[in-house]
Amino acid sequence: MFHRLFSYLAPGLALGLVGSAFASPVQAQAVIQGGGSIFEDVRLSPSFSPVIVRGISGGTTSATRLTDRSETDTGPCLGFVDSQPDHRMELTSAFAFLSLQVQSTEDTTLVVRGPGGVWCNDNYSLDFNPGMAGEWLPGLYEIWVGSHRVNRFYPYIIEISETPDAQTESSQFSLP
Incomplete structure (x- = not known):
């Protein structure tokens, strides 16, 4: 994850360091556009607000190597991910419905490993963003967001919600 963060921030940090050589001393700060932390883990109980x-x-x-399969019930295992999960999500109890939807300006992929197996997705929504929705068992889930090409790094958000919308109602699944 550090490599992805560094390559995403490096151009701005380098420019800041060069500029500081010609100016008075200042404290350097890395600011993620849109604010907030990255690579967060979450613990969710029923009736939570969207996260x-x-x-x-x-x-x-490769997502195929990580999952040891090319396809799951929720879609193909495509793209390239980090060796460690980007996020961990703990569900304190079963959810009759839970939705994960990735939003990025670039084409991304999704891998989720947890109780009962592993699930992948590429194009969940009408555009190129991945996601999955349906019934979820309690336990710990590991989440990876991938890029279609090796060593390509794109910022994303994942919205986690208990509320179905028109898109998720038509593509629900059940985790074994």
Whole structure:
């Protein structure tokens, strides 16, 4: 994750360091556009308000290799991810409905591993953003957001919600 964060922030940090050589001393700060932390973990109980987590997609590990499969019930295992999950999500009890939807300006992929197996998705919504929705078992889930090309890193958000919308109602699934 550090490599993705560094490559995303490096151009701005380098410019700031060069500029500081010609100015009075200042304290350097890395600011993520849109604010907030990245690579957050969440613990969710029923009746929560929708949650948004942020990160930067991509890595060097193929999603197919990570999951040991090319396809799941929720979609193909495509793209490249980090060797470690981007987020961990703990569900304190079963959810009759839960939705994860990735939003990015670039084409991303999604891998979720948790109780009962592993699930992948590429184009969940009408555009190129991945997601999944349906019944979820209690337990710990690991979440990866990938990029279609190796070592391509794109900022994203994941919206986690208990509220179905028109898109999620038509593409629900049940986790075993």
